[in-house]
Amino acid sequence: MTNDKFDALQTSDMSYQFGSQINPPPHHPVFLVVHSTDKKIRYLNPALENYCGISGIWLSDNVDIYKKIIHPEDYSIYLEHLKSLGQGSGKEEKHISIRLKARGGSWASFCFRDRLYNWNPDGEQLILSQASLSDDFETTETSTQNSISNEYRHLLQSLDEAFCIIEMIYDESGKPVDYLFQEINPAFEKQIDLKDVTGKTMRELIPDHEEHWFQTYGKVALTDEPIRFQYKAGKIDNSWLDLYAFRFGDHNSRRVAVLFHNITDQKLAKEKMELAQIELEKNAKKRQRQLEENTALLQTVFDTTNLAIAVFRTLYDREGEIKDFKYIKVNKVLLEMYSDENPLGKTYLETSTHGFKVGLFDELKEVMKTGKAFDEEIYFNKKGYNNWFRITVRSQGDLLIASLEDITERKLKDQELKETIRFKQELVRTSPETIVILNLKDQNVRYINKDIYPEEGLTKERILGTPIADIIPYIHPRDRERVLEFQRKILKSDDDDIHDIEIRLSLKGNRWEWFSVRGKIFHRRDANWVDEYVLLIRNINQQKETQKALINAEKFSIMGEVARTLAHELRNPITSIGMASEVLEKKLPDSEKEASQKYFRILENSTKTLNDMVSNLLNSSNYNKTVLVRQDLAEIIENILEKASDRIYLAGIEVNKNYKGPYYVLADREKLEIALLNIIVNASEAVVPDEGIISIDINDQDKDILLCISDNGHGLEKEQKERLFDAFYTTKKTGVGVGLNSVKSILEEHDSRIEVCSELNKGTTFRIYFPKVNQGG
Template structure:
């Protein structure tokens, strides 16, 4: 009886056209638990929402008909795997009288959750009238239920005809009872016009706009819980900052969480109101600011008038009967003018210009004042006044202000004299710059350019004033020797870090033609600053010092050659006789040996003979070296020079059993060199390396590689190595660590390499061998 009573009540509501509110479920698909159910469930099933939400899962265990339970679980499994699918199912659910009533479930995945941590299902459940054919598909049954519960034609026509947007929404709450989302159940045709959202029915606002403003949920949640309607205006920031005028009210009974909302877009009106308020506020602020400025200007004018160094007067013109200006009456003067005009105590206001001075008429000042009043053109002139030893310059200004004339007089004598002295100084400096033997550069660091150059520097290579002025610093560096560019960059940095009175020097080379380079000296100093630690410009004085360099080099070479010549002649004289004896003894031994012995010893006798010839040639070269000859620099392949030096050392390498490793290809590695002198230097290094190694265990490794703008030649041995103090003195004349050495070989090496503009460095440590590293300029790089 109870079952039929409850079912009849539900059917009566449907028949009266009221429909039956749907139950809204949110199900956690990870464990099939209900996380939200609308409170209307109590009216339909007689079960309170809290009990449905309380574990264990009452919905699955007790409310769903046992025969439908597996079908429903399979239904959930499909929706878990297919997020974009909406499915319907008809399930029997136990009512308050323990009867079974059919309900249509329209389900889809709920695509929003506060933490996005689990998958959820949004389920809309509606009662299925018994008269509906239960043999039809769930989809067909659900559509018929929708039609049964659909609003009447007149209702829908009325809703669609209004201009305001209309929607019915159902609030979704979390376990704390806080509104977190709402589902769109129904909208009218004006909805899309007022809101930039389409096809919203059946979707939640969080699914459409995840970051929707929280205050909307608070307002709608309060209306759904209390049933109190409310009119309000709110801004939707996530909907392009649109303002809406809304009227919202709850529909259904006390347990219902559905509300209807009538609203319209009032953004233009709201902005107009705000603009009007802002404009009014701005006008009021401007008026207050203007009043304040006028008061400040008045006080400032008063202070300036009384405290300025200028002599200020305010005149009123006096007209004759023809309407022409006849004189000016003093209305007001400041203290400076009173003292400048008159040394006595006479009071100027009330007196006229002509009765107080005659000089103003003679100097034409009076006529200028009349012209200002008639034309309105401002007067600003400097006038010289000289009389009775009083030689001063005055700047006089006059301007018309309504019917008054305001004038000022300033003594500019000191400024005029300073300007004159400055002009004379500028003229003197200009003449000095034009006649200076140095090339003067001003480097601007805002634009990193040569802002000024006083004359051509090297016109034959294009370094003219016209071309260099305005050139960027990187382009100027291109003229310099590659090995000097880094030095000039360091020079630039030193100037930037220096004080205003510090001067820095640097020397560099500029290419003139072919392989010719000229030497220049640059002296640099800060020219101007923007701030204490911000250099704006610095000045360079650049002078050609090629002749000075050549003279210094000639003097040094002359001194070296004087010493070397004496040493060379001594060594040559002492070496000639032993070499002759060795040669003769070799020939005698060769002839006295039997033929079988000659074949066995012939190789060693040939080595003795060749070595004697090499030493004899070295003695000759030593004697020649004492008579200095200039280098003959030619385009030379460094690899070939190394090969020739190895050939000369071949016998020594053979006798000591040294293994030679070559780590370079055929090249070419073009450099500028005097072949013969360079071979002597390389031979000396190779011989030193062979003498430093243990016989039959020695290894000499030669490597050539590109290094920036140079070729790096390294000659490495596995010999006994050197201490640091030995490295420091290695190239000193007459220094040697050999019992039979003379100490001139490596000195000669350094001199030859210096003439080739080559840099040599030594790396060594005891028992770890020695490496000579030599940098030769790459001839292919300009």
């Protein structure tokens, strides 16, 4: 479409005339934005201002513009009409005819099309109104359509370019803030991804549309200066548009006609072409730099390398056969080898008779004929040379490039290394320890030289490649934290530091054996990261058993002397108490015997218990190996409480039992009952008679069965608590300090840990942790 036709299209809007009227009705649509609550006009276009003579007055807060321009009979009807817009769905457009007062005082009927304005950044509800003379509205749905002649309408409808007419909307300060689509052609929706836009504003369609569009079209509508530009619509699929915009109508119009087409494909193609051109230029410059750098680098290498390098030109005879090679370039290293003469400019056969003898000349000819590189190690036995050389030859056109490297020292080191590796392999094979390498990157066993304990299934084949996490269950629960700390020490240590630990590993049938583990760093990635560390593992269970037997023998030798002394001193008083009880019972009158009968039974039971304890004490002086079998801890506690029932009854002690069971542990029942009875007896002696409370709790934890024995007795001081398990230490005036020391020894044989919590005048709690065993095994 030519600019002449655009000009004709612009002026066609002015063809609607009213003869020689003093104040003809506006031929532009009347356009308003009204607040729905206070009915204050936020914006109206110049067509209504000029027709009604209210230019600028509508901006005042104290002036009711509607009263000034609407016929008194229509005023309240129109207000009710505006009020009804908020009812129902609130989206439909409503029509109403009202009379407006012209500047000269005459009245004309206008048809208003009103709807809610679905965009407002201030949060206020606005109404968008369009009005045309009633006669115009009866003949067509919109006055805009009437403003374009049929000739140009047909043209616009058939264009491939998109076309639209928009009405600009300004705020009270005159800033363009939105525009209303009044008419589009069929090509509009084909060019951009905006559908069903007629009668809607751009802010309603795309609230965050770029400000550029409103400023550009707003300026065109005010200045009547058309503009042609290309711009990227970021909010419409990043489409590139080629646009021509001009004011549609006379100076009172705020409508803009826009003709445009989508040039995104062309733009992208152009951008790709420009980028490709830039990339080509960039790559060309890069290749040029690389070529220059490589040339300089090659020259530097040629001059500074330790290799002897020579470049030969091939010489042919008349039949085209290779007859020799001429030196055309050599470096300093090669010149030093030819100390007697400079080979440059001479031929290979003239200077290298030794090479000819070992067949090297034939190899050079083969490289030139086949193009296949030659790379071999050759032994020379020539005075001044060190025996072994690596020779590399490659062809390049009719040139040969040869390099010569003295590898004698490396050959000797390789031989030495092979001997060292063989020695280490023999050392590893004959080592009494199992050598294990743990890889921290892959988190597995990377190497193991032999079985750890083949009889129990801990074989090389089973352990190699095992994830580190899968090894943890084989370690005794009491040792796992120590093993983690052992690993942390290794990872923080220097390369020469060695760390040792003794741990227990699981074997069949709930059996554990002791192993000595020594570890150090094997390989580092850098100063802060260890990739691998090595462990030397040795079974020391027999050694531990021997040490334990020696310690027990010494300990029970001492205890035997003490036990025999105590037994001798205790037997007589116990016998006297028993005999006195029998005599006293016989001498009491029959009337008093029945009331005292329970106490005589307690004396009898206690005497028997003391005699049994003396016997046990004598037996304990002879060491019996602890045999651990699966036992119910709750059942053991019940049996102990039965044995201590007389003492508990006489002292008036309340016993609180917080357990149900079963709780399975590995125990030597007889020894464990002695140890736990000792603790309960001590608790009963620590409380005030008739006020004492002993609480017994058993809890099933993740790894242990926890037994807690608590009392509300006198408690212990810090020094007493620290020495509580020492041999021959006691807090009792008449005690000898053997009981709790024996308790600790028995619990150690059960692999159980005991802790003491105590507070003066509040009581003491013994916490004993037993390793848990499976319910079924």
